[in-house]
Amino acid sequence: MSEPLHRRTVLRGAALAGIACVGAAACSTGGSGSGSGSGSVPKAPTQETELGAAADVPVGGAKLYPEEKLVVSQPAKGEFKCFSSVCTHAGAVLNALDKEVATCPLHGSRFDVATGKPVHGPATTPLEEVPVKVEGGKLIAG
Numbered sequence: 557m558s559e560p561l562h563r564r565t566v567l568r569g570a571a572l573a574g575i576a577c578v579g580a581a582a583c584s585t586g587g588s589g590s591g592s593g594s595g596s597v598p599k600a601p602t603q604e605t606e607l608g609a610a611a612d613v614p615v616g617g618a619k620l621y622p623e624e625k626l627v628v629s630q631p632a633k634g635e636f637k638c639f640s641s642v643c644t645h646a647g648a649v650l651n652a653l654d655k656e657v658a659t660c661p662l663h664g665s666r667f668d669v670a671t672g673k674p675v676h677g678p679a680t681t682p683l684e685e686v687p688v689k690v691e692g693g694k695l696i697a698g
C-alpha cells in the first residue's frame with residue numbers, strides 16, 4: 557500500500573517542478589549541454605534599428621527600448637552606449653531603470669548600463685554591447 561503512495565508523491569513533485577519552470581520562463585532557455593552553444597539566450601536584433609530621438613536619452617541616465625530589447629545610456633553629453641537588455645543570467649528582459657542601473661525582473665540582477673557590467677547578481681556576465689550612432693538627431697542601433 558505504501559509503495560503506490562510514495563510513487564504518486566514523487567510524480568506529483570515532478571509535475572510541480574515542471575509548473576514552476578513554466579512560470580519562471582527561464583528554465584527552457586538553460587540549454588546547458590544542448591549543443592547549441594551560446595545561442596540559447598535570446599539576442600537583441602543585430603540589424604540597424606532606429607530608436608527615435610537621441611534627446612529622449614537623458615545625460616547621466618538611460619532609456620529602455622522593450623520592443624527592440626535594447627537599452628541606451630548617455631554617460632556624457634553626446635556619448636551614447638547601447639546594450640542588449642536581455643539579462644545575461646537566464647534571458648529575461650530588463651524592465652526597470654534607475655538612472656544608469658537597469659534591473660532584471662526575474663531574479664533581480666542589476667546592470668550598469670553605462671558599461672554593461674553587472675553590479676548585482678546572480679548575473680556575472682556583462683550585457684552584450686550593440687553599436688549605436690546618431691544620425692539627424694535619431695539614434696540608430698545595430
Ligand code: FES
Pocket residue numbers: 582643644645646647648660661662663664665677678679
Ligand atoms: S534572468 Fe535571472 S537575473 Fe535576469
